[in-house]
Amino acid sequence: MADPADLRARLVGELEELPGPWRQAFADVPRHAFIPALVWRQRRDVDGNDMYPLHRDEEPGEWLEVAYANRAVDTQVDDGNPAEDGTGHEVTSSASQPSVVADMLIGLQAEPGMTVLEVGTGTGYNAALLAHRLGQDNVVTVEIDPQVADHARDALAATGFGKVTVITGDGAQGYPANAPYDRVLVTAAVTTIPYAWISQTVPGGRVVVPMAGTYQPPGILTLDVGHDGTASGRFGGAAAFMALRAQRVPRPRGRPIDTDTAAVSTTDVHPYRVAGDRDAATAIGMRVCGIHKHYAPGSDSTGTQWLLDPDTGSWAAIALTPDPPYEVRQGGTRRLWDEVEAAYRWWIDTGKPTVDAWRVTVTPAGQCNEVDIPAHLFDSPAQNDQPGVHRWVRSSTGT
Numbered sequence: 001m002a003d004p005a006d007l008r009a010r011l012v013g014e015l016e017e018l019p020g021p022w023r024q025a026f027a028d029v030p031r032h033a034f035i036p037a038l039v040w041r042q043r044r045d046v047d048g049n050d051m052y053p054l055h056r057d058e059e060p061g062e063w064l065e066v067a068y069a070n071r072a073v074d075t076q077v078d079d080g081n082p083a084e085d086g087t088g089h090e091v092t093s094s095a096s097q098p099s100v101v102a103d104m105l106i107g108l109q110a111e112p113g114m115t116v117l118e119v120g121t122g123t124g125y126n127a128a129l130l131a132h133r134l135g136q137d138n139v140v141t142v143e144i145d146p147q148v149a150d151h152a153r154d155a156l157a158a159t160g161f162g163k164v165t166v167i168t169g170d171g172a173q174g175y176p177a178n179a180p181y182d183r184v185l186v187t188a189a190v191t192t193i194p195y196a197w198i199s200q201t202v203p204g205g206r207v208v209v210p211m212a213g214t215y216q217p218p219g220i221l222t223l224d225v226g227h228d229g230t231a232s233g234r235f236g237g238a239a240a241f242m243a244l245r246a247q248r249v250p251r252p253r254g255r256p257i258d259t260d261t262a263a264v265s266t267t268d269v270h271p272y273r274v275a276g277d278r279d280a281a282t283a284i285g286m287r288v289c290g291i292h293k294h295y296a297p298g299s300d301s302t303g304t305q306w307l308l309d310p311d312t313g314s315w316a317a318i319a320l321t322p323d324p325p326y327e328v329r330q331g332g333t334r335r336l337w338d339e340v341e342a343a344y345r346w347w348i349d350t351g352k353p354t355v356d357a358w359r360v361t362v363t364p365a366g367q368c369n370e371v372d373i374p375a376h377l378f379d380s381p382a383q384n385d386q387p388g389v390h391r392w393v394r395s396s397t398g399t
C-alpha cells in the first residue's frame, strides 16, 4: 500500500498555483487523518446516482487513494441516515476538493494572526489548514451536524490542532461569542447571504462564500466588508458545494403526470446552449426563480430536458433531437421554458454579461444582485444611475 506521505507530496505537486505558506500547510496536514473510515461514492458499474459505501478496513489502499486524490470525498449521505439497502442519495457532508480549498484560502487573503470563522466544518481538514497558517487560537469553525462536528473535533485533536474551537450549531448565525473576525470562510452554498456573516466581520475584512441557485451555476463570491456595515463583491471561479442546511431546496422527485394537458410549441434554442453556458445560466438563474433542471436520456442519442418548479407543480419538457426545431411541452401555472428562453434572450440583448459583471451587495436590509450593462443596450433608461453603465437589479431581504 502507498505511503500517505508520498500521496500527500503528489497531491501538493498537483496544486500548482499554491503560494509557499499555504503549500507548507497542505504538505504538513495529513488529509487522510480527517477522512472518516466510511466514505461514499458512485459506482461506474451501476446505473443511477445512488452512493455506495467504501470502508477503510475493507479496501485500505483504495480508501487512501481517495483520501489523497484532488477530488471531493463524500463523507456523509442523507444526514447520516442512508437507506436500509445501504445506499445513499444526497451527499450531506464532504471534504472539499483540495484545489478548491486552496483557491478559497488564497481568495480569503488570510495572514498569520488574523481571526477566522469557518462555516461548515465538515471533516475539519480546512480548519486544520487555517490553524496551521493563522494559529489554532484564531480559528473558530461551526458545523450543524453533531456527528460530523464530533468527528472533526477528534481528528483535529489527533493531529495536534486540538485548540481550534469547533462549535456544533447553525453557522447561518455565525458565532457571535468570538466576533468580530478578520475573515469568514463559508464551505456550504447559499443563494441568500445571512447578514450575521457581515456584521461579525471587521470593517475591511473579507467573506468568501459559494453561491448557487436551482438554475444558477455555482460560483465563489468574495465580499469585502465596508465601514458602513455593508459588504459587496463579485464572483471568481466555479465550484459546487452542498447547500447551507436552511437553504436546501429539495430536488423534485418523479415526473409530472398531466403531460396530456400540455401546451405544445417549438423552439430553435437548444436548452444546452442556455444551461451549458456559465455566463448565460448565471444571468438566467438571477432572473428566474425556483426552476430546477433535469436531463433524462432517451433510448437513442436523444433525450429530454425537464424544467420543474416544485412550488407550483409547473413543468416543461424539451425534446432533444439532433436538429432544431425542438418540441416544447409545458404545463402548470408557469411557462418555465418561456421564462428561461426570455431570460436567455435578455442576456443576449444586454451584451452577454459575464459572470464577473455581476455584483452582490449585502446590507442589513437585504441582498442585491446587480449587473453592469452597457448603457446603449439597456431597455429602461429611467434606471440609469451611472454614465455609461446601467444596472439590472434584483433585491431580496436577508435571513
Ligand SMILES: C[S@@+](CC[C@H](N)C(=O)[O-])C[C@H]1O[C@@H](n2cnc3c(N)ncnc32)[C@H](O)[C@@H]1O
Residues within 6 Å of the ligand: 092, 093, 094, 095, 096, 119, 120, 121, 122, 123, 124, 125, 126, 127, 142, 143, 144, 145, 148, 169, 170, 171, 172, 187, 188, 241, 242, 243, 244, 245, 246
Ligand atoms: C462541503 S462540507 C465542508 C467541508 C469542510 N470545510 C472540510 O474541510 O472538510 C459542508 C458542511 O457544511 C455543513 N453545514 C451545512 N449547513 C450548515 C449550517 N447551517 N451551519 C454549519 N454547518 C453547516 C454540512 O453539514 C457539511 O458538513
